Amino acid sequence: MVSFTRSWPIAFSLLLAACADPQGSQVRQAVLDGGDLVLDLDLRFTETQMQALEHGIPLRLAVHLGGAAPDVAIDLRYSPLSRQYELALPNDAGTRVFSSRARLLAALDRVVVNDVGAAQGVVRVELVSSALPAPLRLPALIDRDWRLATPPRTWGG
Numbered sequence: 001m002v003s004f005t006r007s008w009p010i011a012f013s014l015l016l017a018a019c020a021d022p023q024g025s026q027v028r029q030a031v032l033d034g035g036d037l038v039l040d041l042d043l044r045f046t047e048t049q050m051q052a053l054e055h056g057i058p059l060r061l062a063v064h065l066g067g068a069a070p071d072v073a074i075d076l077r078y079s080p081l082s083r084q085y086e087l088a089l090p091n092d093a094g095t096r097v098f099s100s101r102a103r104l105l106a107a108l109d110r111v112v113v114n115d116v117g118a119a120q121g122v123v124r125v126e127l128v129s130s131a132l133p134a135p136l137r138l139p140a141l142i143d144r145d146w147r148l149a150t151p152p153r154t155w156g157g
Contacts, residue, residue: 023044023045023046023147023148024042024044025041025042025043025044025125025148025149025150026041026042026150026151026153027039027040027041027042027123027124027125027150027151027153028040028041028042029153030123030153030154030155031155032116032119032120032155032156033112035114035115035116035117036112036113036114036115036116037065037112037113037116037123037155038110038111038112039063039110039111039112039113039123039125040109040110041108041109041110041111041125041150042109043061043105043108043125043148043150044148045105045148046145046146046147046148047145048143048145048146049127049145049146049148050101052132052136053076053077053078053085053101054078054080054101055078055080056077056078056079056080057132057133057136058075058076058077058131059075059076059077059127059131059132060073060074060075060076060127060128060131061073061074061075061076061125061126061127061128061148062074062125062126062127062128063090063111063113063123063124063125064123064124064125064126065113065116065121065122065123066121066122066123066124066152067121068116068117068118068120068121068122069113069115069116069117069118069121072090072091072113073088073090073128074087074088074089074090074108074111074125075087075088076104076108078101083099084097084098084099085097085098085099085100085101085103085104086098087104087107087108089111089112090111090113090114091112091113091114118156119156120154120155120156121154121155121156122152122153122154122155123152123153123155124149124150124151124152124153125148125149125150126148126149126150127140127146127147127148127149129141129146
């Protein structure tokens with residue numbers, strides 16, 4: 001029998017692998033421009049996530065700024081009746097509307113977070129499973145098709 005002290009590094013690495021985004025989403029670049037943080041994102045949604053959006057289930061992404069500023073949310077919605085996609089970015093005054101899913105996803109390539117109060121930090125983006133409707137929260141915690149999480153990316157300094 002293998003002792004716990006010898007096997008914990010293996011168990012920990014397996015846990016990290018299970019939590020990783022299988023699609024390879026990433027923050028390609030994070031640049032401080034004045035007081036704003038400009039993010040160049042490469043978010044790769046799964047078919048399960050896109051089907052949920054197509055059926056009117058909103059998706060929320062959290063932009064974690066590592067304590068440099070409060071976390072901000074990005075909301076994606078689809079209204080089947082009007083056939084319009086909606087995007088609410090952290091600093092936009094209103095919701096942006098798109099006629100196609102491709103345009104919505106293209107708008108996520110560049111996200112600006114205004115008034116970041118630090119000269120350096122770490123940023124990462126992830127899907128917020130707790131923002132999903134109650135019946136989807138548990139599957140989102142255990143199903144890899146619901147994972148979307150970028151590795152941390154440093155900026156500034």
